[in-house]
Amino acid sequence: MTKQDEFQQKAKSIETLVAKLEGAADPAVGSAARDLVQELMELHGAGIERMLEIAHEAGDPGMAIIDRFGRDELVRSVLLLYGLHPDDLHTRVIRALESAQPFLKSNGASAELVSIGEGGEVRVSLEAKSSGCGAGASSVKARIEAALHDAAPDAASILVEDRSTPSLAGSAFVSIAELQSGQAMAALAVPRVQRSGD
Numbered sequence: 001m002t003k004q005d006e007f008q009q010k011a012k013s014i015e016t017l018v019a020k021l022e023g024a025a026d027p028a029v030g031s032a033a034r035d036l037v038q039e040l041m042e043l044h045g046a047g048i049e050r051m052l053e054i055a056h057e058a059g060d061p062g063m064a065i066i067d068r069f070g071r072d073e074l075v076r077s078v079l080l081l082y083g084l085h086p087d088d089l090h091t092r093v094i095r096a097l098e099s100a101q102p103f104l105k106s107n108g109a110s111a112e113l114v115s116i117g118e119g120g121e122v123r124v125s126l127e128a129k130s131s132g133c134g135a136g137a138s139s140v141k142a143r144i145e146a147a148l149h150d151a152a153p154d155a156a157s158i159l160v161e162d163r164s165t166p167s168l169a170g171s172a173f174v175s176i177a178e179l180q181s182g183q184a185m186a187a188l189a190v191p192r193v194q195r196s197g198d
Helices: 003-022 027-057 060-071 073-081 089-099 101-106 135-151 176-181 183-188
Strands: 110-116 121-127 157-162
Touching: 003 027, 003 073, 027 060, 060 073, 089 101, 089 110, 089 121, 089 135, 101 135, 121 135, 135 157
Parallel strands: 121 157
Antiparallel strands: 110 121
């Protein structure tokens, strides 16, 4: 289990505990739980922000440390949670795509950022080799989506548009759904050549 996975697991555990307290028979208990979590978040957030300020004041060595914070799997998650990550959304998405380049190349694929909307909607274009059933392309797409979600959990949405063309384009493969609907027979039917006497 990675540090990122552990962080997510602990965050979910905290959410579960707060939800249990909110479901208590006494509404004051749920309210106190929310207030406690809010106060802790504000205290920790202020402390982390001050740590970043102190590092920033140290000049280039401090900036190098802040950069390392932004790239560290666990610290990055905490900084994102508090809205203190040193890199903006665009930079993090680009870095995630750059980091994925060896994986993409090894799978004969490429991905590029199409746009990031004003509301934080991320659109990425993916082109991947596909085996006849498209399994290769779908696994590459899933891996890129996971990398983007990891780097940019604060994105409003992440859309990876698969622009791959199957290697068997134009083949006579017919899906079961098409066979059941009868569309396949119409699509595969060879027009009869009219004979002069018909």
